[in-house]
Amino acid sequence: MRVLIIGSGIGGPVAATALRRAGIDATVFEAHDGPGTNLGAHLGLAPNGLAVLRSLDLLRPVLEAPGTLPSSRIEFRDGRGRIMGRLSDGSTELEPELRSVSARRGVLQTVLAETAADLGTTVEYGRRLVRHTDTGSEVIAEFADGSVERGDVLVGADGIHSVVRRSLFPDAPAPTYTGLLDLGGRTPNAGAPPTPEDTSRLIWGRRAFAGYQTAPDGDAYWFVNVPHPELTREEIAARPDSEWKRFALDLAIDRTGDLDTVLRASEPRLFRPRGVYTIPTLPHWHRGRVALLGDAAHALPNSSGQGASMAMEDALVLAMCLRDSDTPERGLAAYERIRRGRVEAIIEEGTRRGDLKLVTHPVGVFLRDRLLLPLVFRRAAGAGGHSPVFDHRVDFDAPVAT
Ligand SMILES: Cc1cc2nc3c(=O)[nH]c(=O)nc-3n(C[C@H](O)[C@H](O)[C@H](O)COP(=O)(O)OP(=O)(O)OC[C@H]3O[C@@H](n4cnc5c(N)ncnc54)[C@H](O)[C@@H]3O)c2cc1C
Incomplete structure (x- = not known):
C-alpha cells in the first residue's frame, strides 16, 4: 500500500x-520549500501528545531539540500582576519524560520530518497540492508544479486551510476568523526577570492575552493574542513591522512591565x-480512500493547548487502522x-x-x-x-477492531 500524505x-x-x-x-508532500526552521513561535506539547511521540521513538529528539523547555506549570496573572491561579499538568505523578514541554514550532516540524526521513519515509518539499481524485481503486494527487502522484490512500494533513478538505467536501464551510490576531516568537537575551522554573506565565490583560517563559540561557519565548477585526494578508503586510511593534506595546498588557521588557x-x-481561524465540525473526516487529520479535520479551541497533540493521536490511530484493515476504506472509517x-x-x-x-469591555x-x-x-x-x-x-x- 502507498499512502500520500499532504503537509x-x-x-x-x-x-x-x-x-x-x-x-x-x-510519502509526505509539503508546500514549503524546506523544513520550517524559521517558524519561531512556541507550541505547548501535552503528556498525551508526548506519549504518542514516545511510542514512535520520536520523543528523545523532540526533548533534546534546541529551544524545548520543560513547561508543566502555568501561572496566570491579571494585567496588574496579581496572581489569579496556578495550574500544573499533574506531572509530579507522571513519568518525568511525559511532563509537558514547550517546543519551537519550526524546530519541532524539522525534527519530526528528519526522523521520519531517517526511518525510510520521504518528505518532498516544494510540492503544493492543488487537487486530488479518488477513482475508487487509487488516488491521484496533482501539484502546482504540474507533477502527479498516484497512491492507494491520500491523507490531508494540510492544516486549517486544507486544500484536501475543500477538494473532498466542496460544500464544507470555509474557515472562520476567531476574532484574534496572534504574534510572537523567540527573543534572545530578552533581559526579563526569569519565570519560575518549569513555568510559563500567562497574562489576562485588559486589551489582550499574552504569555511568556524565559529559558535558562536568558532567551524569552512569548506570544500575544489580541482581539481585532479580520485583516487580509495584504492589509497586515501594508503596515510596517515597526508599527505593529508600537501597536503591541500600546496594548499595555502587563502593567508590571516584565512583558514590556x-x-x-x-x-x-x-x-x-496572523489571524487565528477555526472550522465548524465536519459531518465526515473521510470519504473513500481519502481522510483528513489534525487541523484539516477539526480545529480545537485556541486555548485548549491540544491541537498538536490531537494531530499526533490522529496520526497514530490512522496508521493502526490502515495496518489492521482489509481495505483502505474500512481502515479510514x-x-x-x-x-x-x-x-x-x-x-x-x-x-x-x-x-x-x-x-475587552471593562465590566466583562x-x-x-x-x-x-x-x-x-x-x-x-x-x-x-x-x-x-x-x-x-x-x-x-x-x-484495532476495524
Ligand atoms: C496561535 C496558535 C497557537 C497555538 N498553540 C498551540 C499550543 O500551544 N499547543 C498545541 O498543541 N497546539 C497549538 N496550536 C494548534 C496547533 O498549531 C495545530 O493544531 C497543529 O499545528 C496542527 O497540526 P497539523 O499537522 O494538523 O497542521 P499544521 O501544523 O498546520 O501543518 C500543515 C502543513 O501542511 C502544509 N500545507 C498546507 N497546504 C498544503 C498544500 N496544498 N500542499 C502541501 N502542503 C500543504 C503547510 O505548509 C504545513 O506545513 C496553536 C495554533 C495557533 C494558531
Missing part, C-alpha cells in the same frame, strides 16, 4: 513514521500578526469512528468555557478576572491537573 506540519510526519512502523509505504527587546519582524468522540469532547469542553480572550474584564477565572483555576487545580485528556494513551501494538 509536513505536525500530524503529517508523525503519520508517515507510524505508517512506516506498520510496514506501509508513505521582552517586547521592547524583540525584533520588529516578530510583531507582524475505523479511524474516524475511534477518534471523533474524543476530539469532539475536547472541542465541546473548550467551547463551553467560551473564548474569554475576546472580552472585571467579572472574568475576579470571579470566573479564579473559579475555573481553583476547580482545575482541585482535579490535580490530571484529566482524561492528558491521561489518554494509544497502544500502537494493540490490534
Whole structure:
C-alpha cells in the first residue's frame, strides 16, 4: 500500500513514521520549500501528545531539540500582576519524560520530518497540492508544479486551510476568523526577570492575552493574542513591522512591565500578526480512500493547548487502522469512528468555557478576572491537573477492531 500524505506540519510526519512502523509505504508532500526552521513561535506539547511521540521513538529528539523547555506549570496573572491561579499538568505523578514541554514550532516540524526521513519515509518539499481524485481503486494527487502522484490512500494533513478538505467536501464551510490576531516568537537575551522554573506565565490583560517563559540561557519565548477585526494578508503586510511593534506595546498588557521588557527587546519582524481561524465540525473526516487529520479535520479551541497533540493521536490511530484493515476504506472509517468522540469532547469542553480572550469591555474584564477565572483555576487545580485528556494513551501494538 502507498499512502500520500499532504503537509509536513505536525500530524503529517508523525503519520508517515507510524505508517512506516506498520510496514506501509508513505510519502509526505509539503508546500514549503524546506523544513520550517524559521517558524519561531512556541507550541505547548501535552503528556498525551508526548506519549504518542514516545511510542514512535520520536520523543528523545523532540526533548533534546534546541529551544524545548520543560513547561508543566502555568501561572496566570491579571494585567496588574496579581496572581489569579496556578495550574500544573499533574506531572509530579507522571513519568518525568511525559511532563509537558514547550517546543519551537519550526524546530519541532524539522525534527519530526528528519526522523521520519531517517526511518525510510520521504518528505518532498516544494510540492503544493492543488487537487486530488479518488477513482475508487487509487488516488491521484496533482501539484502546482504540474507533477502527479498516484497512491492507494491520500491523507490531508494540510492544516486549517486544507486544500484536501475543500477538494473532498466542496460544500464544507470555509474557515472562520476567531476574532484574534496572534504574534510572537523567540527573543534572545530578552533581559526579563526569569519565570519560575518549569513555568510559563500567562497574562489576562485588559486589551489582550499574552504569555511568556524565559529559558535558562536568558532567551524569552512569548506570544500575544489580541482581539481585532479580520485583516487580509495584504492589509497586515501594508503596515510596517515597526508599527505593529508600537501597536503591541500600546496594548499595555502587563502593567508590571516584565512583558514590556521582552517586547521592547524583540525584533520588529516578530510583531507582524496572523489571524487565528477555526472550522465548524465536519459531518465526515473521510470519504473513500481519502481522510483528513489534525487541523484539516477539526480545529480545537485556541486555548485548549491540544491541537498538536490531537494531530499526533490522529496520526497514530490512522496508521493502526490502515495496518489492521482489509481495505483502505474500512481502515479510514475505523479511524474516524475511534477518534471523533474524543476530539469532539475536547472541542465541546473548550467551547463551553467560551473564548474569554475576546472580552475587552471593562465590566466583562472585571467579572472574568475576579470571579470566573479564579473559579475555573481553583476547580482545575482541585482535579490535580490530571484529566482524561492528558491521561489518554494509544497502544500502537494493540490490534484495532476495524
Ligand atoms: C496561535 C496558535 C497557537 C497555538 N498553540 C498551540 C499550543 O500551544 N499547543 C498545541 O498543541 N497546539 C497549538 N496550536 C494548534 C496547533 O498549531 C495545530 O493544531 C497543529 O499545528 C496542527 O497540526 P497539523 O499537522 O494538523 O497542521 P499544521 O501544523 O498546520 O501543518 C500543515 C502543513 O501542511 C502544509 N500545507 C498546507 N497546504 C498544503 C498544500 N496544498 N500542499 C502541501 N502542503 C500543504 C503547510 O505548509 C504545513 O506545513 C496553536 C495554533 C495557533 C494558531
